[in-house]
Amino acid sequence: MIRSIRHHLLVFFSVIGPGFITAVVDNDAGGIFTYSQAGARYGYLPLWTLMPITLLLIVTQEMCSRMGAVTEKGLSDLIREEFGLRTTFLMLAALVAANLMNVMANFAGVASSLELFGVSRYLSVPVAVAAVWLLIVKGTYASVEKVFLFACALYVCYIVSGVLVKPDWKEAALYSVKPVLLFEPGYLQMLIGMVGTSVAPWMQFYLQAAIVEKGVTAKDYAESRIEVIVGCVVMSAIASFIIVACAGAIWSVKPQDIADATDAAKGLKPFGDWAFTLFCAGLLNASFFAACILPLSTAYTVCEGLGFESGVNRSFKEAPIFYWLFTGLIIVGGGVILIPGFPLVKMILFSQVINGVLLPFVLIFMIQLVNKERVMHDWRNNAAYNLVAWTAVVLMIGLTLALVALTVRGVFA
Amino acid sequence: MKKLVLAVAVGLVAGVVALAAAMPGMTTCLTIEHAGLERLPDGTLVDPSLSADERGAVRELREQGAHWVRAFIGGVAAEPIVAFLGEGGGHAPWLRSHPVGSTHFVATRACVVIGPQGRTVGIIAHELMHADLHARAGAWHRHMTVPTWFDEGLGMQLDHRPRYSLAPGAAGSTDGVRALESPSLFFAGNDAELTCHYAYAKAEVGRWLVRIGGPAELAERLQRIRQGEPFESVWRD
Numbered sequence: 001m002i003r004s005i006r007h008h009l010l011v012f013f014s015v016i017g018p019g020f021i022t023a024v025v026d027n028d029a030g031g032i033f034t035y036s037q038a039g040a041r042y043g044y045l046p047l048w049t050l051m052p053i054t055l056l057l058i059v060t061q062e063m064c065s066r067m068g069a070v071t072e073k074g075l076s077d078l079i080r081e082e083f084g085l086r087t088t089f090l091m092l093a094a095l096v097a098a099n100l101m102n103v104m105a106n107f108a109g110v111a112s113s114l115e116l117f118g119v120s121r122y123l124s125v126p127v128a129v130a131a132v133w134l135l136i137v138k139g140t141y142a143s144v145e146k147v148f149l150f151a152c153a154l155y156v157c158y159i160v161s162g163v164l165v166k167p168d169w170k171e172a173a174l175y176s177v178k179p180v181l182l183f184e185p186g187y188l189q190m191l192i193g194m195v196g197t198s199v200a201p202w203m204q205f206y207l208q209a210a211i212v213e214k215g216v217t218a219k220d221y222a223e224s225r226i227e228v229i230v231g232c233v234v235m236s237a238i239a240s241f242i243i244v245a246c247a248g249a250i251w252s253v254k255p256q257d258i259a260d261a262t263d264a265a266k267g268l269k270p271f272g273d274w275a276f277t278l279f280c281a282g283l284l285n286a287s288f289f290a291a292c293i294l295p296l297s298t299a300y301t302v303c304e305g306l307g308f309e310s311g312v313n314r315s316f317k318e319a320p321i322f323y324w325l326f327t328g329l330i331i332v333g334g335g336v337i338l339i340p341g342f343p344l345v346k347m348i349l350f351s352q353v354i355n356g357v358l359l360p361f362v363l364i365f366m367i368q369l370v371n372k373e374r375v376m377h378d379w380r381n382n383a384a385y386n387l388v389a390w391t392a393v394v395l396m397i398g399l400t401l402a403l404v405a406l407t408v409r410g411v412f413a
Numbered sequence: 414m415k416k417l418v419l420a421v422a423v424g425l426v427a428g429v430v431a432l433a434a435a436m437p438g439m440t441t442c443l444t445i446e447h448a449g450l451e452r453l454p455d456g457t458l459v460d461p462s463l464s465a466d467e468r469g470a471v472r473e474l475r476e477q478g479a480h481w482v483r484a485f486i487g488g489v490a491a492e493p494i495v496a497f498l499g500e501g502g503g504h505a506p507w508l509r510s511h512p513v514g515s516t517h518f519v520a521t522r523a524c525v526v527i528g529p530q531g532r533t534v535g536i537i538a539h540e541l542m543h544a545d546l547h548a549r550a551g552a553w554h555r556h557m558t559v560p561t562w563f564d565e566g567l568g569m570q571l572d573h574r575p576r577y578s579l580a581p582g583a584a585g586s587t588d589g590v591r592a593l594e595s596p597s598l599f600f601a602g603n604d605a606e607l608t609c610h611y612a613y614a615k616a617e618v619g620r621w622l623v624r625i626g627g628p629a630e631l632a633e634r635l636q637r638i639r640q641g642e643p644f645e646s647v648w649r650d
Contacts, residue, residue, distance in 0.1 A: 185557065
């Protein structure tokens with residue numbers, strides 16, 4: 001019995017990485033802003049949404065990791081094989097555009113979090129770009145994954161800053177399980193935004209690619225599945241502490257909208273230097289982390305989809321397209337932040353629209369692939385799982401399209 | 414197959430329960446007639462624990478409240494369900510009760526719930542005014558266009574509790590209340606802040622009514638909202 005538990009723990013720690021990293025990096029600069037805004041404007045009320053969001057995330061992430069472990073192929077690779085090159089190419093083009101804009105948003109997160117400490121973006125962004133490049137290009141998958149797992153651990157900043165603002169824990173606990181639906185447009189828009197930012201197309205591609213590159217197979221899948229679930233729960237716990245921190249620090253003083261995540265950090269200042277500093281550190285860590293993962297995910301996806309060599313374990317010479325694409329994305333993504341007057345907000349809104357249009361296709365491809373006997377053999381979804389998966393997908397598509405509609409309306413307004 | 418049917422059934426029940434819990438106001442509005450209250454001859458629902466004298470009194474209060482609304486705006490447009498709750502909680506546990514008064518809506522249906530501390534003509538008229546605004550502006554436009562501060566400010570025109578009345582010249586500008594557009598903003602804060610919100614909303618709407626030529630003009634303005642005119646334009650004009 002003890003030997004069996006020890007064996008499972010050993011396997012669990014050997015497969016830990018892809019699921020955990022993908023879920024946690026979901027709390028990037030955009031995610032932190034969304035959750036901060038939810039807490040600052042509506043207090044503890046939105047906390048309950050994290051429970052269904054976690055379930056949705058688990059269902060989608062689990063299918064991807066299962067496909068990766070069973071087929072030992074990336075998602076874009078499978079889509080190309082099963083649905084053809086033209087479909088894959090169109091999807092990749094949209095994904096590259098959306099991810100590039102998200103990379104910009106995350107370098108902007110690096111810049112603004114360090115500007116709160118007086119560091120100029122003309123220094124912070126080039127240093128961040130160089131650090132990201134060196135980490136990925138000079139590292140191996142194992143070393144890069146260790147750095148990413150360390151970055152995951154740094155998200156504890158949000159938990160500590162949430163505790164430091166001394167929120168109303170009773171209210172937080174109550175609204176974590178008590179659903180509240182306010183029929184006011186702002187609240188509904190916020191709920192849709194929370195779901196929309198939680199499940200993004202890039203995550204599905206990155207998770208499956210990382211599962212393949214790590215070498216997780218069907219044999220290790222039981223532990224890998226636990227890792228995916230634990231990652232989603234941790235992501236949700238971090239998001240709840242961000243909401244709680246902003247509810248305790250901002251909403252309890254005066255409910256208000258915030259302009260960006262640094263506004264949320266400033267709102268924590270009255271609760272001491274530590275609360276403020278930790279929130280800023282969390283934002284810096286999340287932005288830097290996402291600025292590594294997003295271009296990496298894009299490079300994986302494009303190279304798998306078009307049949308080029310890919311992987312952090314390969315050298316620049318072995319996978320030139322993979323590394324050049326990665327390099328181009330971080331240089332452009334970081335470079336535009338230094339251009340005065342660059343319409344970053346419009347770009348981010350535009351990326352939300354592209355993500356929203358892309359997500360339904362990706363999710364439907366995923367469900368079709370995971371049910372193909374030729375691809376998944378005995379690892380296909382059963383009827384009950386398919387019911388849950390289709391419900392989750394339909395719900396997600398509906399909410400994401402609603403977010404796109406609201407974004408488009410906002411842009412034109 | 415059995416497992417699948419069971420999963421669907423459990424999912425549906427859980428979904429309905431979660432939805433009902435998430436929207437207590439709507440649940441109240443939809444279920445109040447089946448919540449263990451007794452119906453009086455005029456249609457008013459009352460807690461079974463209310464005595465005969467209390468039942469007579471609440472019927473009289475309801476009539477008076479409707480009369481106040483009629484006198485204010487020139488007629489009564491709404492026919493809400495009105496329920497009076499008692500101290501004993503003699504009603505279904507899921508019913509959202511409020512010690513004073515509250516009004517809930519589901520589409521065109523309106524439901525006024527008056528708690529034990531809300532049995533005054535002013536409070537009843539206040540709640541009936543919410544229902545009247547809902548009927549005149551239309552469910553959709555009231556929900557999407559009419560800000561909460563206006564809805565509450567209008568209700569307060571008939572509610573003369575002294576704590577919500579600003580002494581003439583006591584306050585400076587009250588237009589800050591116009592930022593409180595949604596319920597989550599208007600009803601946020603402690604008791605003192607909430608009192609302030611009501612008082613400012615009352616003053617702001619009161620001043621507007623004077624500007625537009627008195628409550629007689631109000632029905633026409635609400636009709637314009639019903640026809641799709643933005644609230645800001647109806648307010649500024």
